[in-house]
Amino acid sequence: MYDYSNDHVVRSTKWRRKSSKEDVLDPVVVKVQKLVEHEGRPRTRDYDEVTQEFMMTAIGEYHARLCAEAPMPDHLAETSILDASWAWARKATGVNLARTPQLVKIVTSRGSQVHGQLKTKLHLLIEVIFGFHSSQSKSMIKKNQSLAEGLKEGMNFAFKHMAADEGKRRGFLKAPLIQKIVNMMWFANKHDDGVVFHKHYKPFPYLALVLVLMVIECCIDEWMTGMRTDIPFTIQEYRGTYESHLKCLHAFEDAMKDYDVLPAICTRLYEAGRIHSSAALLSAPMEVTVSAQVIATAIKEHEEGSTMEDESD
Known part of the structure; x- marks a missing residue:
């Protein structure tokens, strides 16, 4: 490769x-x-x-x-x-x-296979992080339904600090779950795609972020009845969701363009992912130069014959 x-x-x-x-x-x-x-x-x-x-x-x-x-x-x-x-x-x-x-x-x-891999890695994580519980009791089923609806309402699942009151929510697109998914899928180790194909993932691509948001929503959708029901994460099933999240991200970027908020979020996702992979962060190569003083000294040494003397030593 x-x-x-x-x-x-x-x-x-x-x-x-x-x-x-x-x-x-x-x-x-x-x-x-x-x-x-x-x-x-x-x-x-x-x-x-x-x-x-x-x-x-x-x-x-x-x-x-x-x-x-x-x-x-x-x-x-x-x-x-x-x-x-x-x-x-x-x-x-x-x-x-x-x-x-x-x-x-x-x-x-x-x-x-990308969609299936992402869904497989995530669905158990969603259950644990958000607190869904598999049960046939009516009270637990109702609780799962309410939880799923609350997470989907206004994309609550994408906030670092969720709240029923929209004005109290904080950290859009900074939910720890998003970084966890990015780490699992693209930065599991230094040989993973996010590291090897860094030209595509630095900064983390907007469309890959949309993909993450979609798979989270798909896993939450599985609990909408109160009992987990498998829902295939396919293009046919989630084309509309993709367009909706993409439109949302574009609107957010446009509204915050003077502050470069979305680019900063995507840069952070990449950098945190690369650290998680244990791969060294990329840095610009040092420029190698020869100063005028070095050149002048070399000329003087040549004229004085010191170069030949060094070779004979």
Whole structure:
């Protein structure tokens, strides 16, 4: 997989990565060599080592782009992200691999697992943090219903300090649960996506934050009847919720743009996540310079022959 810790490529604000004169690829198309045949779903390990390396790079890039740029993609967005990820894998590996329907399916199927992974990591955490209880007693069922309704009311779940009175709520988008999810999903360790693909996650992307808000709401929705009922976290089920949260975030950003509140929140999510991963924080490389005094001294040493004397010692 390509190591993004040494990547200095400037990311375009659009899905498609802009090409440059430096992006010179081998024009020879490398044919895919499949080593194992079976009737099940196509797998990366079914192919030769060159194909496996290319695919792991493409899959990682696709997964990162999907979360950061289109967590609820339509077909056009999915295709655009696939194109960009495939092009990046070609550049990163130096291999111009033939793009087959089977390989495309492997990449896109990995991406579609994002929602399920996020939901699996979160639903038990929601139960513990908010205090839902599985019970058949009428009083507990009613309590769970009331709790779920209160959390969803005005996005109470997204506040650091929740309150029935809207004027007393504090810390919008600063709920500890949000950071916990970010840490679990993208910064579990120094090899996780938030670290490896930092070009996509620094600062933490707005759309990935929308994805977090959606999955929290999905897990709360499961308690709306008072007893937990599994609700699939799918594009079909939560497209409307996605649009609603996205609109909310845009409105919040616009209202607070003079104070850069949302960018600061997303920067904090990234930095706290990176610390949680135990990876060192990125810093700008030190500029290496040679001062005029050093140059003058070197010239003087050369003229006096001291350089030759040093070499003979």
